Amino acid sequence: MYRIVRKEVLAPGLKRFDVEAPLVARSARAGQFIILRLDEWGERIPLTIADLDPEQGTVTIIFQEVGKSTQLLGQLEEGEYIRDFVGPLGRPSHISQLGRVVMIGGGVGIAPIHPIAREMKRAGNEVISILGARNRQLLILEEEMKQASTEVLITTDDGSYGRKGLVTKVLQELIIHRSPINLVVSIGPLVMMEAVCRVTQAAGIKTMVSLNPIMVDGTGMCGACRVQVGAETRFACVDGPEFDGHLVDWKLARQRAQMFVAEEKQALQEHEERRKGGLGGCGCHCHQ
Amino acid sequence: MRLPLPSIEELKEARKSTRKRPMPSQDPLARMHNFAEVALGYSEEDALLEAARCLSCKKAFCQEGCPVDIDIPAFITKIKERDYLGAARKIKEKSNLPAICGRVCPQESQCEKYCIRGKKEEPVAIGRLERFVADYEIAQGKSDGTGVNSVERSTREPSRDSRVAVVGSGPASLTVAGDLARKGYAVTLFEALHVPGGVLMYGIPEFRLPERIVQHEIEGIRQLGVEIQTNVVIGSTITVDQLFQKGYVAVFLGTGAGLPYFMGIPGENLNGVYSANEFLTRVNLMKAYLFPTYLTPIKVGRRVAVLGAGNVAMDAARTARRLGAEEVSIVYRRSAAEMPARHEEIEHAKEEGVQLRLLTNPIEIKGDDAGWVKELVCLRYELGAPDESGRRAPIAIPGSEHSLEVDTVVVAIGQGPNPLITATTEGLIANKRGNIVAGENGETSRPGVFAGGDIVTGAATVILAMGAGKKAAAAIDRYLSEASHD
Ligand SMILES: Cc1cc2nc3c(=O)[nH]c(=O)nc-3n(C[C@H](O)[C@H](O)[C@H](O)COP(=O)(O)OP(=O)(O)OC[C@H]3O[C@@H](n4cnc5c(N)ncnc54)[C@H](O)[C@@H]3O)c2cc1C
Ligand SMILES: Cc1cc2nc3c(=O)[nH]c(=O)nc-3n(C[C@H](O)[C@H](O)[C@H](O)COP(=O)(O)OP(=O)(O)OC[C@H]3O[C@@H](n4cnc5c(N)ncnc54)[C@H](O)[C@@H]3O)c2cc1C
Ligand code: SF4
Ligand code: SF4
Ligand code: FES
Numbered sequence: 001m002y003r004i005v006r007k008e009v010l011a012p013g014l015k016r017f018d019v020e021a022p023l024v025a026r027s028a029r030a031g032q033f034i035i036l037r038l039d040e041w042g043e044r045i046p047l048t049i050a051d052l053d054p055e056q057g058t059v060t061i062i063f064q065e066v067g068k069s070t071q072l073l074g075q076l077e078e079g080e081y082i083r084d085f086v087g088p089l090g091r092p093s094h095i096s097q098l099g100r101v102v103m104i105g106g107g108v109g110i111a112p113i114h115p116i117a118r119e120m121k122r123a124g125n126e127v128i129s130i131l132g133a134r135n136r137q138l139l140i141l142e143e144e145m146k147q148a149s150t151e152v153l154i155t156t157d158d159g160s161y162g163r164k165g166l167v168t169k170v171l172q173e174l175i176i177h178r179s180p181i182n183l184v185v186s187i188g189p190l191v192m193m194e195a196v197c198r199v200t201q202a203a204g205i206k207t208m209v210s211l212n213p214i215m216v217d218g219t220g221m222c223g224a225c226r227v228q229v230g231a232e233t234r235f236a237c238v239d240g241p242e243f244d245g246h247l248v249d250w251k252l253a254r255q256r257a258q259m260f261v262a263e264e265k266q267a268l269q270e271h272e273e274r275r276k277g278g279l280g281g282c283g284c285h286c287h288q
Numbered sequence: 289m290r291l292p293l294p295s296i297e298e299l300k301e302a303r304k305s306t307r308k309r310p311m312p313s314q315d316p317l318a319r320m321h322n323f324a325e326v327a328l329g330y331s332e333e334d335a336l337l338e339a340a341r342c343l344s345c346k347k348a349f350c351q352e353g354c355p356v357d358i359d360i361p362a363f364i365t366k367i368k369e370r371d372y373l374g375a376a377r378k379i380k381e382k383s384n385l386p387a388i389c390g391r392v393c394p395q396e397s398q399c400e401k402y403c404i405r406g407k408k409e410e411p412v413a414i415g416r417l418e419r420f421v422a423d424y425e426i427a428q429g430k431s432d433g434t435g436v437n438s439v440e441r442s443t444r445e446p447s448r449d450s451r452v453a454v455v456g457s458g459p460a461s462l463t464v465a466g467d468l469a470r471k472g473y474a475v476t477l478f479e480a481l482h483v484p485g486g487v488l489m490y491g492i493p494e495f496r497l498p499e500r501i502v503q504h505e506i507e508g509i510r511q512l513g514v515e516i517q518t519n520v521v522i523g524s525t526i527t528v529d530q531l532f533q534k535g536y537v538a539v540f541l542g543t544g545a546g547l548p549y550f551m552g553i554p555g556e557n558l559n560g561v562y563s564a565n566e567f568l569t570r571v572n573l574m575k576a577y578l579f580p581t582y583l584t585p586i587k588v589g590r591r592v593a594v595l596g597a598g599n600v601a602m603d604a605a606r607t608a609r610r611l612g613a614e615e616v617s618i619v620y621r622r623s624a625a626e627m628p629a630r631h632e633e634i635e636h637a638k639e640e641g642v643q644l645r646l647l648t649n650p651i652e653i654k655g656d657d658a659g660w661v662k663e664l665v666c667l668r669y670e671l672g673a674p675d676e677s678g679r680r681a682p683i684a685i686p687g688s689e690h691s692l693e694v695d696t697v698v699v700a701i702g703q704g705p706n707p708l709i710t711a712t713t714e715g716l717i718a719n720k721r722g723n724i725v726a727g728e729n730g731e732t733s734r735p736g737v738f739a740g741g742d743i744v745t746g747a748a749t750v751i752l753a754m755g756a757g758k759k760a761a762a763a764i765d766r767y768l769s770e771a772s773h774d
Contacts, residue, residue, distance in 0.1 A: 023525050037482055043574065043584040044482075069583055084482040086519035216574070216584075219480050219521060220706050221490075221546040222566035226557050233550065233557060238708070252557055255659030259559045263585030270580050 002036075002085040005058055007078045010140045013065045014108060015074050016050070022057030024049075024087045030115035031093030031210070031242055034059060035218040037084035038072055045069050046215045046237075048112035049088060059087070062111035062140065068267040089218045090241045093208070095119045098182040102174060103129040103149065104167050104196055106188025110141050112210060113187045118148035120185075126150045128178070130170050132188065136161035168195045175203045183208070186245065190254055197245040209245035211236050213256055228252050294336050302337040306409035309338040311416055316639040320609050323494045323577055326636060327391070330420040339367040342412045345404055350414060353402035355755040358382045360399060360414055367417060376425040379418060384466045384509075385459060385754060387426060387501050390419025392492060393751050394630050426504055446474035446513055450768050453478065453536040454514075455522045455709070458486025459750045460741025461542035462509055463757030464764070469512035471765055476536070477509075478520040483573065486544055487742075488750070490573040491565070493603050495610070499572075523712040528737065538736045538764045541724060542757065545703040545742035551595065555653030556699070560589065560661035564596070564604045564700035571607050589695025591615045593664050595650055596700035597627040602634060604698045605642045613696070616642045621649040621669055621682045645692075647671070647682065653697055663691040703747050713737075721746065730760030731767075738764055 006018040024034060033048045051060035065071045076082070093116045101120050105113035110131055121127045129149040133139040134157045146152050153170050154162025163170060167188075175181060184207040186196040193209040200207040213225045213236050220238035227236050228249035234240065294302070302309075312328040313319075319326050330338065342364040350360045358379055366375035379386045393399075395415035403411035450473055454465045457479040465475045483489050488502045510516060520526060522543075531539050548563035550556050562570075567586070570576040574584035592608040594601045597620035608616045618637070620627060623646050627634060638644070645666075652665040668688035671680035705722040717725045717733040723744055730738040740756030742748055 023520065027525055041582050043582075068580075084519050086480065086482070086521060086525070088524055089521070216566060216569055217481065219546070220708065221548070222569050223548045223550070223563040224566045228557055252659070255559055256557070258658070260585040260587065263579065263587065267580045267583060267585070 001081040001083060003081055004076055004078055005056075007076070010062065011138045013074075014062065014138065014140055015065070016060060016062045017076075018053070018056075018058040018060050019082060019085060020057055021059045021085050021087070024059050024085070025052050025054050025057045028052055028059065028088035029092035030095065030119045031112075032088035032090050033112075033218075033241065034061065034085055034087030035089060035215065036061075036073075036082050036086075038069065038076075039083045042072075042083065043069055044084075044216055044218065045073075046089070046212065046218060048210070048241075049115070050111040051115060059085075062108060064108040067264050068271045071268075071271065086218070089237055091239070093119065093185070093242055095123050097124045100126045100128065100178065100181050101183045101185065102171065102181050103127060104132070104171065104184065104186040104188070104192075105129065105145070106132040106167060106186075106192040107134070107138065108140070109186075109188030109192075109210075110139075110145065113185065114141055114144055114148055116185055116187075117145065121148055121150065128153065128174065130155065130167045130174075131162075132156070132167040132192070133161075134158065166195070167192065168199050171196060171199055175199070175205070181205050185209075185242075190250065190257065193245060194248075194250040197248070197250075201246050207245040208242050209248060210241045211243060211248065211253060212241065213253065214259060226256070294333055294340075299336065299340045302340040305337075305341060308341075308410045308413040308416070309334050311413075316641075319495065320640050323610055325498050326495050329423055330416050332420075332424075335367055335417060335420040336370070338413050338417060339364050341405065342368075343404060349402040349404055350399045350412070353399045354382075355398065355751050356382045356758060358399075358418075363421065364412070364414075364417060367421065372421055372424045373428065375421045379421060382758075383751075383754065384463050385505050385750070386418050387422035388459070388488060388497065388505060389751050389754070390415050390417075390422050391497050391501070392749075393418075394749060396631055398751070426501075446472055448472045448474070450474070450538070451476065451536045452538045452540065452764060452768075453531045454540045454542065455528075456480075456486060456542040456544055456741075456743075457484035457506070457516065458488065458542055458544050458741060458753060460544075460743075460753040460757040460760075461486070461540065462506065463754045464540045464542065464738075464740070464761045465514045466509045466512060467758060467761035468764060469509070469514045471761075473765075473768070474513070474515075476515045476517060478522050478526070479516065479518045480521040481573065482518050484516050484518060486542075490569045491600070491603070493568065493572055493607050495606070496603065521708070523708040528709065528713040528716070528734075532736070538738065538768060540730070540757075540760055540764065541709060541732075541737065541739040541743060542741045542753070543706060543709055543743045544753075545747040546706045547704040547722075548699070549702045549704060550699050551650065551701060553650060553652055555655060555661070558653055558655040558661045559659050560587070560655075560695060561653060561697045561699065564594075564600045564698055565703065567604050567698045568600075568607065571611070577611060586611065587696070588613045591692075591694045592617070592696040592698065593645075593650075593692055593694045594618050594698045594700055596620065596702070597622075597629055597644075598700065598702070599629045599633055600703075601698075601700035602629045602637045602642075604700050606637050606640055608696070608698065609640050609642060617645045617692070618642060619645045619648050619650055619664070619666065619692075621647065622679070623647055623671060626679055649682070649684070650697075651689075654691075661694055661697055664694050664697060665689060665691050703742075705743050705746070728759070729763035730756060731763060736767070738767075 003020040008016040103117040127149040225236040230247040363378040400411040575582040576586035592613040647669040669682040675681040710718040724739040730740040741753035
């Protein structure tokens with residue numbers, strides 16, 4: 001059992017937990033993830049490690065409530081426990097001194113980009129970060145990203161904060177005015193990462209993306225997390241999650257994310273009906 | 289109510305029987321809709337009648353066929369004497385997991401293959417008798433899975449200060465942990481998944497090996513004082529070197545063959561294509577058959593093709609039937625005679641309506657516009673001259689290309705070793721296939737590091753993994769007794 005020592009609501013539907021998991025906190029590095037299982041009935045859900053405190057033995061996760069599992073997770077409170085919490089999984093980001101690097105985080109993707117930006121800056125790079133969100137309210141970790149970067153540029157879809165528009169527009173301007181850019185790291189929704197890769201490919205800038213396919217074990221045992229990179233099929237949980245974005249088969253990645261859409265809907269519907277029906281309301285199994 | 293037990297005449301009659309007593313089983317029509325155990329186990333009467341068939345050979349060939357050398361005539365004699373707990377003790381001199389081996393051992397190629405009666409008629413049903421005894425002991429509340437009695441169990445404290453780390457929790461690791469704990473070592477077992485048991489929990493389905501049985505045996509090992517830490521990936525959460533730094537003086541690696549192979553044909557990444565590991569893990573470990581009460585989903589559709597013909601393939605096919613698939617076929621390139629699965633499993637699968645498409649090999653998986661599996665393109669094969677392995681080599685028939693319409697494809701063509709530990713442990717030698725190289729008693733190229741089970745041999749069997757664990761536990765004991773390690 002893993003205790004939630006701190007809970008914070010960052011934005012509607014976006015939550016941050018600091019979870020007591022000393023072994024993970026001591027061994028994890030930027031770019032790696034954990035898998036947690038809420039309770040006996042839970043599925044194994046992967047979440048990127050957003051921060052660590054080896055002294056306190058805590059691991060920070062930031063998640064968006066998109067379906068039943070993440071909604072149930074969001075209902076847990078400080079002092080409560082998560083049943084299983086395993087990590088660190090996946091390979092750490094490759095950190096080195098390259099010169100000028102651009103970090104692009106979209107939505108909840110800002111959470112995983114943050115530790116990478118911080119390490120990149122520590123390694124002596126000029127770190128320009130582009131943060132994108134749907135609106136001002138949903139923009140997270142602005143202060144932290146300012147600390148971790150040399151410069152932060154913000155875009156919102158509706159223009160409620162920073163520039164109006166998509167991160168790719170800002171990226172294109174950077175490519176024109178701030179050459180050379182030695183590396184781009186982009187984490188966010190698949191469509192965003194793909195769009196970023198189209199831009200950087202044309203400009204010939206190496207780009208790393210963090211893929212988040214559906215996973216089960218996270219240790220290389222099941223192959224649920226298959227992605228196609230170049231000519232090869234890779235298991236994202238052990239070979240990734242970071243890959244060279246220019247080699248990723250994006251169409252396949254989008255398709256595979258749809259594998260259980262009907263079942264996810266079913267789970268969510270059942271969950272919402274129970275809430276509306278006043279059956280316990282919290283959606284947990286003790287009220288069944 | 290106790291049924292009257294067989295009379296002397298009945299036993300005499302049974303002794304002459306040329307056939308094994310049949311295993312009481314769930315009706316195929318009923319069991320296709322549930323995950324409850326198929327083979328129900330012998331009653332006491334069945335066991336006595338079957339035991340009567342054993343000739344109590346002085347030179348027992350059957351015993352030579354058992355990888356852990358169980359004294360088979362002795363335990364069957366105990367059954368004849370109705371001393372079932374005595375029979376269990378006899379088995380447990382050599383095996384820690386009889387309730388499991390009695391269910392899943394490929395007896396027809398091991399102990400029963402060499403039974404003297406098997407020369408002219410059916411051999412004695414050694415596996416069924418073993419299971420009967422183990423289940424009896426569990427039902428009597430007398431089993432802790434290890435052969436240690438309950439008094440000794442409750443006062444168990446490690447008596448030596450040598451700490452041993454055991455990695456993985458499949459049959460190899462469980463055996464090492466149990467044997468070393470009995471010798472007084474302080475054992476910690478580390479498992480990457482959230483439940484201990486290895487393939488016994490995530491792979492072999494509930495209808496063949498109930499979770500309850502596996503967890504019972506594991507509880508026994510816990511009660512011997514073994515500390516079980518789940519959710520720890522050795523090589524990542526803690527490395528092997530860090531285990532030594534933390535004060536463990538020996539490490540056993542029993543990490544299994546947990547890396548699924550794919551065929552490398554086009555279309556294998558389409559939606560609806562699973563590895564057998566994924567398919568079975570979703571259903572067994574994550575209980576997707578109880579979705580949405582359990583939150584892990586599974587999708588099978590109407591028509592399922594399973595590629596491969598081993599036990600894993602049979603398990604996947606039978607699981608697909610239980611999940612509601614109407615047409616399930618095994619697609620295999622050779623003929624029925626070469627199918628590696630146990631005969632009994634193939635029979636069970638057939639009874640459950642699984643079709644065999646033999647001498648057929650897939651060359652491509654085609655999908656629809658949305659990326660979902662739609663058809664499996666195959667070639668027909670014929671058998672040619674025997675190859676180096678002595679098996680007749682399958683040869684593709686030109687122009688035999690044809691398609692099967694399918695909604696799901698499960699790839700069950702084998703598993704290899706997971707490279708995580710060898711990649712993160714200095715000085716640990718693996719062979720070309722990635723299996724850890726280990727000697728007769730599990731000793732590896734790193735002093736103090738032992739390995740056994742599927743990680744060394746490649747995908748094999750429960751009893752072989754257990755046998756390797758036994759040898760390694762003895763070797764670890766010798767290693768720690770002989771030298772002082774600091
Ligand atoms: C390596 C990795 C790191 C991730 N890091 C984060 C993170 O830091 N913050 C965050 O909010 N999300 C992250 N995700 C995504 C997160 O795991 C999913 O949002 C979550 O599993 C959805 O579960 P659900 O039941 O709430 O939603 P569902 O309704 O089940 O699914 C919603 C969508 O989430 C995806 N998803 C569903 N099940 C899984 C699964 N088992 N594994 C992966 N994706 C799944 C699918 O694309 C699906 O369409 C990460 C995923 C991966 C693989
Ligand atoms: C579907 C299926 C059906 C089978 N049917 C039969 C049968 O009927 N009869 C039979 O005799 N055999 C059968 N087998 C084979 C048998 O199950 C295996 O040979 C046996 O389980 C191997 O045991 P093991 O101890 O070597 O490893 P496993 O049982 O594979 O256990 C290894 C464990 O180690 C864990 N692990 C791996 N890496 C790490 C790490 N880095 N850190 C921590 N933990 C780790 C894994 O999560 C796993 O739990 C079957 C196998 C499968 C897959
Ligand atoms: S352990 Fe397996 S091989 Fe040995 S006697 Fe029992 S069933 Fe036969
Ligand atoms: S060989 Fe057959 S008959 Fe002889 S002891 Fe073994 S099981 Fe009994
Ligand atoms: S999640 Fe199972 S292999 Fe990657």
